[in-house]
Amino acid sequence: MPNGLARDRLIVALDVESVEAARALVATLGDAVSFYKIGMELAYGGGLTLARELKDQGKRVFIDLKLHDIGATVERATRQIARMGMDFLTVHAYPQTMAAARAGAGDLKLLAVTVMTSYDDADLAAAGYAYGVADLVARRAGQAKAAGIDGLILSPMELSTIRPLVGPGMLLVTPGVRPAGADAGDQKRVMTPAQAISATADHIVVGRPITRAADPRAAAVEIVSEIEGS
């Protein structure tokens, strides 16, 4: 049985196309993984039913729907996820969106997505932003804290500047994590599990390096031992 505390810091992104594929992966990973993320691909393929099943198995579940809409819609959608008894929900880090989600969340923990880990400064400029990544993440971190948001999604590269800004109480959750030598794919701001944990990530989110591995359980166990050694 892997070390519980280290294991609970790994969140596996169940980015697969069907509930059947997700169930098979969860069975393969067994007690190596305690925390799962259900994102858009699986949610749009029936994954919200699986979310309840995972909770009933004692797993923690992060619903990653990255809400962003008018306030009334965000508030009501957040309330629906809160009723499902899930652990985390993502919303985009826009002040109006975060305030609306806070109003609907109750005890559900909200994570604000700062700047996607597939973006660099040039991508932000192309999207019309005057800020680079570092400045926009910092600005949104301050706004999330002011809105009473529980945590942030950011890349591991921003942890060392953002942790001092937000303090120990804010959950810092980082995708953009790759074991040494793994393919970065579409991720542009990347660090290893050990580097992310040393830089004070509370949780790391890992998808393809586990879900597409020849032996997903071995890949997860390896990452948990890297977390444990950090």
Ligand SMILES: O=C(O)c1cc(=O)[nH]c(=O)n1[C@@H]1O[C@H](COP(=O)(O)O)[C@@H](O)[C@H]1O
């Ligand atoms: O909100 C997220 O989880 C997220 C935010 C972000 O900035 N970057 C990012 O990669 N993610 C998610 O984290 C997971 C990363 O997956 P891999 O790149 O396969 O490890 C995917 O499910 C993404 O949707």
